[in-house]
Amino acid sequence: MKQHKLIFRYLDGEITREEDNLLRDMINQDSELKNDFQSFVEIDYEIQKANDDIAYPENFFNSVEKSIVSRMQEDAYLSNNKKNRKVVFFQYSIAASILIFFALLLNIDHFGNQFTKLNKVYTANQNSYMMNNQITNSEQSKINKISAHNQIQSIVSVKETNTNSNIQKGIDNTEKNNIDFSSLTQNEKTSSNELLNEPNSSISESNHEISVVQPSNIKNSPGQDLSLNNNNNNRNNKEYDNVQKVSLTNDYTNLLSGSKYSPNFNTNFSKVHLSVLELNSFLGNDFVCFGVNKSTHLINSFTQSVGASIDNDSKIGLETGYMNFSISQDKYVTINEGPLSGSTIKIENSDNNGSILIRTSGVSLAEQNLFWAGVFYERNFLNYNNFTLSSRLSIGASDIGFVSSLKFVSKYSISKAIDILIGADAKMFTGGATFSPANSNVSSTISLIYGMRISL
Amino acid sequence: MGISKKDINHTKINQAALDFKKGDIQSFNYLFSYFKKAIYRFCLRILGDEASAQDAFQETFIRVYERISTFNGGNFESWLFITARNTCINFIRKRKNTQAITELDYGFAPKNYLKIGMKEYIELQLAKLPLSLREAVVLRDMEDFSYKEIAEILDIDLSLAKVRVHRARLKLKETLEPLMRELNETA
Known part of the structure; x- marks a missing residue:
């Protein structure tokens, strides 16, 4: 068996010089091995030579090659189409993204409208706030009036105390001159003057009553103080609104300062819409x-x-x-271009080595x-x-x-x-x-x- | 002339295979023209008749095209012959439904031999070898693959590939030697 291994290594071209010398010595000594060696070499030669004698079906090879090339072209065509579709998809995706972006912008605009509304509310609140200030001023003038009336009352009391004592006119005049009429309205002044100058009309000597407007009645006494009454009416009408508007004003102030409504857009966006x-x-x-x-x-x-x-x-x-x-x-x-003879196809302007891809019915x-x-x-x-x-x-x-x-x-x-x-x-x-x-x-x-x- | 392994420029072939993988038609044309005869011979010797060999040949190249995406850049020739072998084995399995197992074990002899010369006799005896020995000796002695490549194609160990080739040679010698001696004596 060792001899055969050496013969096979010889046939495979893998034998070393030492093995080659050994094989030669063995062949020279053993005639049967020599015959075996000759047979193996001849068979190997005949087998290798057998390849040359095979009749190859060239037409069949061509048809197989063309069918596969045709399929490759078809697949390439469809693949290109697919790539184009992907490109179109990305283009449309970009367009959709832009649309979405504009849709978001529209909502931002919507938010802007809300902001404008808040602005209007704020303006209204400003007006209300000014009105409140006016009312407050009126209240202050009312307090002044009450104070004036209290002084008048005390004067009247003095007058009442001294009714029977026939207080001298000079004293009355002196008292009258001490009253601060600056804060009184014209009506009040008139009324006060009437009180002071014409005591009989408003002070009953018999029952010592005096028709002095009481502080608690000021609001509800029409004709007593027209301007005060008007202010009070205004205040009554706007009282509820003012509470709300002042609150909204505060909110808006907070909005501006960022304490309640954060100036962060997204937060407002989600809250509003x-x-x-x-x-x-x-x-x-x-x-x-x-x-x-x-x-x-x-x-x-x-x-x-x-x-x-x-x-x-x-x-x-x-x-x-x-x-x-x-x-x-x-x-x-x-369709592949054939040899230019007989009934073959001549393809011009083809980029694919004389072949063209066509659509069948x-x-x-x-x-x-x-x-x-x-x-x-x-x-x-x-x-x-x-x-x-x-x-x-x-x-x-x-x-x-x-x-x-x-x-x-x-x-x-x-x-x-x-x-x-x-x-x-x-x-x-x-x-x-x-x-x-x-x-x-x-x-x-x-x-x-x-x-x-x-x-x- | 059949292709010779010594002439094969592996780098060029593998580069063509990679281009073919990308869909390059010219690379396919190159590879097809380079290997068509070797693959046909292999199919013919494994299957034993021209019709089956042609079917297997076509199926092999269609498979190669369909599965070229799985080619990872190694030895394209081995990969091609693995595909051809698998295709041939599938053909043999399909035949098993209609053929006796004993006949399969010794392959399929060509039927129309009017004159049997040395070449035909070799083919006949080759076809009678068991498939495992036949494919080994065809790859080694007819297609000039190395034992390492044979082991890769047949998916067996290197030593087993050598053993199969040696056994096949011994069997062929047993069957061909009498005719060889007779031819030598008449010559």
Whole structure:
């Protein structure tokens, strides 16, 4: 066996010089081994030579090569299409991002309106505040008046005390001159003068009564003090408002100082507008398709969205989804240029070494998935107990083009946070022609949708 | 002329394979024209008839195209022959449903031999070898693969690859030697 190993190493070209010498010695000494060696070498030679005698099916080779090249070209074509679709998707994504950005800007503007409203309230409050100041001043003048009246009363008391004593006119005049009339109104002055100058008209000597306006009656005594009364009326009318407005004024002051309402925009944004967040999930089954064919999948679409209330009946938000459908896909075949003789094809202006990819008349159905994302606006138009009917308009971009959706959804609230939904969804989207020029550029599906909504 | 391993520029082939992986048609054309005869011979000798060999050949290159993405940049030639071998084994398995196992063990002899010369006789005896020995000796003596490459293609140890090649040679010698002597004597 060792001899055979040496022969095989010789045949494999792996024999060393020492092994070669050893093999030669053994062959020279053993005639049977010499015959074996000769047989192995001849068989090896014949086997290697056998390769040259094989008749190769060149035509078959060519047809295999062309079929694979054709397939490569077809795949390259579809791959390029796919790449183009990705590019379109990114373009639409950017457009959608810009739309969302502008939508946010609109809300900022909305917030600005709120700010303007607050400004108006503040202006009104300023006016009210000034009014309050006037009222306060009036109150001060009222106090002065009361003080004046108290002085008058004390004078009257003195007069009363001295009625029977016939106080000299000079003393009365002196007392009258000591009273500060500067803070009294004209009526009060008049009244006071009447009191002082014409005691008989207002002071009854018989019962010592004097018709002095009492402080507690000042507010409710018409004709006694017109200006005071007017101020009091003003104050009565605006009293409640003033309390609120002063409070709002304080709030606005706080707003400016950032103590209660932070000047941070986002905080105000969420406080003012996005009060309720909702998560929606829809499953859909197509029942009418235009431009595409219904998919064989059990569920044809899935939509998920997150939205926020902008008022009692309206919501805006972001929506993502996918849908599947079946499309007619073209078949392509590669025509290769043959030798320029007989009935062969001459292809000019070809970039692919004398071959061209052409579309055949045949089509094949292919399942296609479409992923999309966009924004939506939803509005309730009917509320009845736990039922709500609403419509939702969505626009967005898919990986192959534009997608719009109009949904009519009925909602039944099973708890405060969870609603069940059922409705119809009409989608319109572009991109059918991407898969096959024979398809319409705009396709549409109408689906039954159902799902649930969770309010946060 | 068949391809010779000594002439193969591995670097160029592997570079062409990587370009082919990227979808380059010219690289595929290069690789196809380089290996088409070797793969056909291999399929023919493993399967034993031209029709099956052609089917296996086509299937091999389609598989190569479909799975080129799994090629990791190693030895493309070995990878190609692994694909061809697996394809041939699948063909043999399909045949098992209609052929006797004993016949399978000794391969499939060509049917239409009108004149049997040395070349045909070698092919006949080669076809009678068990598959494990046949593929080993075909790869070593007809396609000039190294034992290491044979072990890689057959997914066996290096020593087992050597053992199989040696056994196949001994068997061929046993069957071919009488005819060789007869031819030598007549010559």
